[in-house]
Amino acid sequence: MIIELESILMPIVAASPLIYTYFRHLKRKKILKSLGDVELVVKPKSPLTKRMSVIIGIFASLFFILLFSMAYTEGRLDIARIAGSQTIMLASLAFMSYDYGKIFVGEKGIYGITKEVFLWDNIEKVEFDNDIKQTQYGVKFYMKDQKIPLKFYFKRSKIEELKKIFEKMKKN
DSSP states (O other), rough: OHHHHHHHHHHHHHHHHHHHHHHHHHHHHHHHHHHSSSSEEEEEOOHHHHHHHHHHHHHHHHHHHHHHHHHHHTHHHHHHHHHHHHHHHHHHHHHHHHHOOOOOEEEEEOOOTTTTTEEEGGGEEEOOOOOSSSSEEEEEEEETTTOOEEEEEEEEHHHHHHHHHHHHHOOO
16 A cells, blocks of 8 residues: 555656646746747856756666666566656756746847846846956846846857847837
């Protein structure tokens, strides 16, 4: 009885990050529809985080193959359940690390890292950082009724595109 309950709960607990990621994705789709046409998606990630998500994905698949083959040769389903649940957990963590940190710039505003929507109507001023030595470009957003500006970091290759979008939004 306890073993059966444990084998039922194990995949549910392991799939919980995947379920959370799915519902977060649905919420993000709803917010992006309210932003209008998304003109730019920026992923402020370093090559290290991309490599880590690939390594976690490869490790999850190897872990699954190893444990599932051990379970198949020995005929033990409990090991197969453990292998399946752990693989689901590792795969969902790899997906979450890849998905985190995207910034969406749309017609009506910005949706990003802080998981809030900043509408262009509330943004008074956009200031670009002039530091040449850094790999990422700092952009400050001065909001109405807010003393401290919000600061996002973008890759240098996206700055010209961002400046064009911000100038276009200022005119509207």
